[in-house]
Structures are given as C-alpha cells and as structure tokens.
Amino acid sequence: MNPATFPRLDPRTLADDGDTLHFCSTCAFSQACLSEGMDKSALMDLHVLVEHVGPYHAGDHLFREGDPFDAIAAVRAGTVKTYVIDREGREHVLGFHLPGEVIGLNAIDGEHYPCNAVALDTVMLCRFSFPKMAMLAARLPGLQRQLFRLLSRDIGRAALLAGDWTADQRMAAFLIGLSGRLAARGFSPHRFQLTMPRTDIANYLRLAPETVSRVLKRFQAEGVLRVDRRELEVLQHAQLAELAAPVLRR
Amino acid sequence: MNPATFPRLDPRTLADDGDTLHFCSTCAFSQACLSEGMDKSALMDLHVLVEHVGPYHAGDHLFREGDPFDAIAAVRAGTVKTYVIDREGREHVLGFHLPGEVIGLNAIDGEHYPCNAVALDTVMLCRFSFPKMAMLAARLPGLQRQLFRLLSRDIGRAALLAGDWTADQRMAAFLIGLSGRLAARGFSPHRFQLTMPRTDIANYLRLAPETVSRVLKRFQAEGVLRVDRRELEVLQHAQLAELAAPVLRR
C-alpha cells in the first residue's frame, strides 16, 4: 500500500489528541465506549488489558483455525483477511477488516478460533484478553453494552451478502461498503487502494475472478469508476450506491 | 401441524422434571445457564424477568420491523419465521426458529427490531426484558457468558448459506439442519413436518419454488427421502448429510 495515495493515520501522532485517550486512538472500543458515556477512570481500566502487537507483514497469520481463543483484537492499521479452508481444500474468504474494526468475535462461542486471519499488508493490532474483558464488562455497563452491540451488529452484517444478488450489485455493495468504512476512519471515500487481489474479492463475493474483472471493466466503461491495477477511484458514488442499495439496505 | 405425527413436548408435563427448573424447561437460557454452572438462586433471579406469552396463531406477528426493541424471546413451541421486505416490496426470509431457539438477538444493536417475526403455526414464547437481562448479566458471569456465546454463535450461523452452493446442497443442508435442531429438542430427526410453505423454503434458500419442488422430487426418486405434501421422512440420512457437509461444516 502506497502511503502517498492511501494516507495512513499514524497512531503515534494521534496518541495525544486530547485528554480522553492516551492508549489507542484507533481502537473501536475506546471511541465507542466514550460515546456510551464511560468516564476516564473506566477507560483506564480498559487500558490495562490492551496489548499493542505488530507489525505483521503481508502473508503473516494473526491466528489460525483451531488456535486456542483468548483474545479479540481491533485493527489499528492495515487490512486483515479472514478465511476458512473447506475439506475439499478450497478457500472461503469470510471478510476483510479495516482499521478500527474488530476481529475474533465469532470465536467467543467455543474455545478455538473458527477461522484463519492473515495480514494483507502491514498490520498493527490492539489485543484484548477476552476473559479479562468479560470480567471488566460486569463492572462497566457501558462496556458490556458495547460488546453486545458489536456482536449483534455482526450478525446482521454476515447475512448481507447471502442474498441472490447480481454480480453488479455485489460488486457495488462491496465498493460502497469499503468506501464508507474507510471514510469512517478518515480516509478518502473516493480514492483508495484495493489491498486484496482480485481472487480474494471474487472469493468473498462468491464470483469468478473473471467476473470481477469484467464487472470492474464495465463500471469503468460506464464512467462509474476508474480502476488501474489496485488503485480505485469512485466517480459516480450515487450511481454505485443506487446499485448497492438493495444489498446494503436490505 | 399434526400432533400425531409431530409429537409436541408439553411444557406443563415437563415443569417438574427435577429440582432445577421450575419456570421454563424449554427455554434455551435455562438449560444453557445450568451447564454454565449457575446455581438455583441465580436461576430464580432469571425467573423474575421471564414472561410467558402466547399462544400466537399462524400468521400472527410477534413483532414487526421498526417496533421498539425491548426484549428477546425463546420459542417454547411452534415455528417462527423472521423476514424483511425490501424497498421493491420483495420478501427475504432470514430464518426459521424452532422450540428452544432465541429470536431478537440481531436487534440488540439499535433501538428497533430490524426484521419481522411471524408465527407459522401455534407459537408459545418466553419473553426476556433485555435491559433487565443485561443488568442481571453484570451480576451473573454465567449468564453474561451465555449471552455472549449465543450472539457469537449466530454470527457464524448467518454466514452458512452465503456460499455459492448448488440447489441440492442448499436443500440438503436445510433438511439436515432442521433434522438436527429438532432432534436436539427431543423430536424425531427422521420424520417431521415442514411447517413452512415451499415458497418460504425457496426464499430462505435463495431458490425458486419450482427448484425446491424439483430437488425434493429428485431426492425422493433417489430414495434419499420420502415427501408427501408437508410431511417429510429422511430415509438416507448419511447420504443427505454427505451432500450438506460442505455447507454446514464450512
């Protein structure tokens, strides 16, 4: 990923952006818990169970299916792909996780991670010991509520791509989703890098790589976007959003 | 649903099946919390926020999209269908909920139910006020853990049918899933009623109703099952499970 075209928030420069957060500005929890009305002392309690890990490099695994589950993690920088391998040896991409997003929630039920997580580029994480976090949640209603919300939200999100949408709709939904999630983290929603290869996008959307290629080409021909290798520019956001609407809005 | 062919567990006769459960033997929470090591006094605490409601009759709505969210519910008897209507007016079936299963978990994030829930036959429920339950969960680690697990499990479950499986695999996975869930509740896994019309099955599996009809017919011709109207008998469970394996096992 090129810092010039995909400006990366630097955790170090953000570490002192006020008097509320001293440990991790890009963690989903810290921001979300603040909005839940948690005070500073509560955040300090949360602080003690946070562990900054990384960097991981492209291809490094954060965890593998079957590893004992002990922690969830928030992505601080980079992109994480989660996937499983079925018994025929075929890969199934479950999702891509951008900065600010949480991975490992689907492991809470069970002692082991149910999937693999691999870094697509240089990745930094905040690890939260889940047992400790659950204990803390019993004392902090705001944290408990936040955890419930994160879990509940993921249930709905997982079902989004399950519908029988066309290739165009899937692709549009993927791009609009990516754009919105990047925007929420301060990146440009109009111009960004696809950090994953076409095969991963295709696999995630349940399409053939050739179809991904063709749809992107057609979108470009229609003037909806401009794509060059992994660099992507959204030209007609409204038009793309219109296509994606039934998928995202349900 | 015919009681003669689909024997219904009677909550009344089960109400005194030991000294552990006096309020609701068929609730998912009571059983699960027991296995979490919760003691009797803890269960009594849970008791006070349980409300038995019903019966609802076929076609009655338990809640509708947009209704204010205040409670989750465990199905005690009958079948519940959850669905949404997209803005083109098309229905999307999200799932079927059998006795012992919990509905409303995807509503925790947000103030309103994100979908509709309708009774497919005569339905009895246990309602749990969610705010009260969350408060109680802060005092009872076992209950908190149980809630986390239920939520986490649903994340994985929602993603199951998202793959690009064939009509045969989807149908097999649906039937095997149904069979197993019924068995877990003490019903026969070999012979049961499809409580929902073909159109709902088709919609849930993202197939055309005609395809459902044809697949069932072919399964019968192959001797895998016997189907007569809504009555269904699984003849070659292993064969069906083999077909469903990649879908269910991931």
Place this chain on the structure above:
DNA sequence: CGAGTTGTTGATGCAAGTCAACCCGGGTGG
C-alpha cells in the same frame, strides 16, 4: 361445487461459471 391457495411439471432463456489463451509489470540473473 366453484374459487383460491399451494404445489408440480415442462419449455425456454440468460447470467455467470468454466476453460483456455494471452497480457503485463516486476523481479532475477546472465
């Protein structure tokens, strides 16, 4: 017994998968 649901059957069309060839950019090494 007719009208309305619900389910089945057959004929046809199309979106997307598959297969195979080719392109292109970026390393590597002679």
Place this chain on the structure above:
DNA sequence: CCACCCGGGTTGACTTGCATCAACAACTCG
C-alpha cells in the same frame, strides 16, 4: 541492459444450473 520467467489480471468462446414463464393438478374452504 535485455531475456526470461512468473503471478496476477484480462479477454473471448463455450457451457450450464437455475430462474422464468406458463400451464396445470391437488387440496382447502366457503
């Protein structure tokens, strides 16, 4: 500096599984 290779990406020709459309059959209920 160019030749080569290799993995990711693109393109075109062909195939196919399932949807669609249309008609009909079976059941249910007033």
